[in-house]
Amino acid sequence: MTWLRGYAVLYLLFLYAPIILLPIFAFNDSTIIAFPLSGFTTQWFSEIPNTPALVKSVQTSVIIALTTAVLSTTLGICAARAGAKYTFPLKAPILGFIMLPLVLPEIIVAVSMLVVLLALGLPLGSWTVVLGHTLICTPFCIAILNSAFANLDPSLEEAAIDLGETRASTFRLITLPLVMPGIIAAMLISFTISLDEFIIAFFLTGTEPTLPVYLWGQLRFPQKIPVVMALGTILVVLSIILLILAEMARRRGLHRTGTQDSGGFL
Amino acid sequence: MTAIVSLKDVQKYYGTYHALRGVTLDIAQGEFFSLLGPSGCGKTTLLRTIAGFEDISEGTLILSGQNMADVPANKRPTNMVFQSYAIFPHLSVGENVAFGLRKRSDLNTKEKAALVQDALEMVGLVGFEKRAAHALSGGQRQRVALARALILKPKVLLLDEPLSALDKKMRDQMQNELRQLQRHVGITFILVTHDQEEALIMSDRIAVMFDGEIAQLADPQTLYRRPISRRVADFIGVMNFLPANASGNKIDIPGLGAATLTPEQCPGGTPSGPCTIGIRPETMSILFGTEPAPARETNGTVHELAYYGDMTYYDIALPGVEKPVTLSMKNLVGRRVLERGESTRISWDDRALVAFAD
Numbered sequence: 085m086t087w088l089r090g091y092a093v094l095y096l097l098f099l100y101a102p103i104i105l106l107p108i109f110a111f112n113d114s115t116i117i118a119f120p121l122s123g124f125t126t127q128w129f130s131e132i133p134n135t136p137a138l139v140k141s142v143q144t145s146v147i148i149a150l151t152t153a154v155l156s157t158t159l160g161i162c163a164a165r166a167g168a169k170y171t172f173p174l175k176a177p178i179l180g181f182i183m184l185p186l187v188l189p190e191i192i193v194a195v196s197m198l199v200v201l202l203a204l205g206l207p208l209g210s211w212t213v214v215l216g217h218t219l220i221c222t223p224f225c226i227a228i229l230n231s232a233f234a235n236l237d238p239s240l241e242e243a244a245i246d247l248g249e250t251r252a253s254t255f256r257l258i259t260l261p262l263v264m265p266g267i268i269a270a271m272l273i274s275f276t277i278s279l280d281e282f283i284i285a286f287f288l289t290g291t292e293p294t295l296p297v298y299l300w301g302q303l304r305f306p307q308k309i310p311v312v313m314a315l316g317t318i319l320v321v322l323s324i325i326l327l328i329l330a331e332m333a334r335r336r337g338l339h340r341t342g343t344q345d346s347g348g349f350l
Numbered sequence: 351m352t353a354i355v356s357l358k359d360v361q362k363y364y365g366t367y368h369a370l371r372g373v374t375l376d377i378a379q380g381e382f383f384s385l386l387g388p389s390g391c392g393k394t395t396l397l398r399t400i401a402g403f404e405d406i407s408e409g410t411l412i413l414s415g416q417n418m419a420d421v422p423a424n425k426r427p428t429n430m431v432f433q434s435y436a437i438f439p440h441l442s443v444g445e446n447v448a449f450g451l452r453k454r455s456d457l458n459t460k461e462k463a464a465l466v467q468d469a470l471e472m473v474g475l476v477g478f479e480k481r482a483a484h485a486l487s488g489g490q491r492q493r494v495a496l497a498r499a500l501i502l503k504p505k506v507l508l509l510d511e512p513l514s515a516l517d518k519k520m521r522d523q524m525q526n527e528l529r530q531l532q533r534h535v536g537i538t539f540i541l542v543t544h545d546q547e548e549a550l551i552m553s554d555r556i557a558v559m560f561d562g563e564i565a566q567l568a569d570p571q572t573l574y575r576r577p578i579s580r581r582v583a584d585f586i587g588v589m590n591f592l593p594a595n596a597s598g599n600k601i602d603i604p605g606l607g608a609a610t611l612t613p614e615q616c617p618g619g620t621p622s623g624p625c626t627i628g629i630r631p632e633t634m635s636i637l638f639g640t641e642p643a644p645a646r647e648t649n650g651t652v653h654e655l656a657y658y659g660d661m662t663y664y665d666i667a668l669p670g671v672e673k674p675v676t677l678s679m680k681n682l683v684g685r686r687v688l689e690r691g692e693s694t695r696i697s698w699d700d701r702a703l704v705a706f707a708d
Binding site for chain 2: 250
């Protein structure tokens with residue numbers, strides 16, 4: 085057991101050491117990223133709002149992430165509902181096929197989308213990034229929403245119809261509230277994925293870089309690196325909060341429908 | 351009889367699978383009617399077609415005088431108690447029970463609340479309206495489902511195996527309560543069950559279904575005493591089957607001798623030639639000592655026995671019969687339990703025999 089404990093510590097260190105370095109250097113009073121630390125400062129954080137290009141890229145990223153979250157969750161709801169409720173020819177292959185972007189290398193997705201968009205003569209911009217992000221986020225949404233819809237007892241909807249409700253009001257009164265935690269979780273996850281996605285954004289963004297693309301560009305200027313680290317710290321904290329919220333929403337959903345936990349992201 | 355539910359030659363296909371094969375059925379106002387059969391016999395499909403969750407492929411369904419062909423489930427005068435109870439988990443008990451009243455714009459909030467109170471009182475759940483749905487026991491969920499369905503005063507209440515999720519004690523209690531509730535409200539109940547005992551206890555009439563068809567439709571006593579076929583007899587309770595040979599109205603039964611059967615004892619038609627004779631275990635008895643036989647008697651030996659406390663089941667080997675016959679004896683005070691291998695006399699009454707054509 086002792087060697088197992090040691091292994092676990094090493095494992096966690098390997099996973100998280102780089103991320104722990106991020107906040108350490110974000111508060112370090114020096115432009116050189118090296119030990120020993122020279123002093124404590126919040127200067128890098130206060131410099132963030134004074135960098136217009138940075139603020140702009142944050143805005144672009146948030147807009148893209150929000151749009152992606154709404155789009156991919158909507159598509160996910162449709163797919164998960166169809167998969168849980170109906171049987172149709174070639175159901176398994178079709179459902180498998182729409183999950184494919186989950187395992188497809190992002191670079192392949194990015195390059196092929198770029199080729200197609202250029203061939204079609206369409207201009208690159210925020211909306212092309214949204215398109216690419218929706219493509220890779222939808223499978224995640226489907227995976228989350230599948231469990232929400234599959235846990236839904238079909239007789240609940242039948243009971244509502246039996247008690248006089250229409251299909252539409254049944255969806256609103258019964259289905260939606262019961263899968264709502266799944267919907268929230270799907271939106272949070274796709275928002276997070278879109279926000280820090282780099283490869284697709286790098287290829288498909290036009291003249292308005294997203295935050296990760298902007299940060300990558302700043303790495304060439306050593307004096308900017310502490311600001312990047314400060315921003316990275318904020319992003320890491322934000323991501324963790326969002327993921328925790330997503331997981332909480334998912335667990336609440338399980339509790340509501342009274343079903344057993346069968347996995348999840350955390 | 352005024353039929354509240356009337357089915358004529360109802361057919362249901364799922365692709366090429368023929369789930370209902372021409373069901374014709376009339377159910378009277380105020381009747382407690384059961385659809386009984388093994389899983390896959392079409393009983394649940396039939397219930398769901400009445401509720402409107404499944405379309406009828408062919409045939410007609412009339413509910414309280416109205417053809418249901420174009421009436422969707424939410425407009426039908428039926429309500430259903432689901433096997434899983436389908437209690438809405440995000441709503442409280444009171445909200446669940448009041449759910450069906452949402453569309454009743456003719457009632458104000460006060461009237462609706464009074465109806466909810468009445469419904470909860472009817473099922474013995476007064477004071478539970480604030481309780482969360484997932485904090486209920488199985489029996490309580492069952493009651494909420496009943497109250498929620500009955501608050502709309504449906505013409506017909508449909509119950510899909512409502513007791514199968516309860517334990518034995520709770521089930522016995524709910525059987526009783528359901529029967530009393532049905533008499534109290536006077537609404538037609540249609541119960542789907544695979545439990546023959548449950549059907550016998552609760553129903554006015556029972557339709558036994560096999561393979562999408564009604565095999566027999568009768569009151570519990572007729573169904574038990576005069577099953578129409580060996581398959582029905584085998585499904586309802588325990589019955590001994592003996593090979594026999596019929597000529598005219600005389601039937602020769604190896605092991606029991608010759609017997610004359612009335613037409614009533616041949617509910618599936620008078621057989622001729624090789625046939626099967628059925629007899630229930632409780633209609634036969636063991637004769638102790640020199641006790642005179644109340645009817646006919648023969649000799650046998652105890653092949654096997656099972657002591658149940660209140661009853662003892664004996665398998666008695668009869669000369670000339672391949673399979674031992676099973677009979678049951680109440681364990682009365684002073685009555686001895688026989689031992690394996692012991693010789694005994696057994697007695698039966700020819701009136702208990704039922705003949706089935708092979």
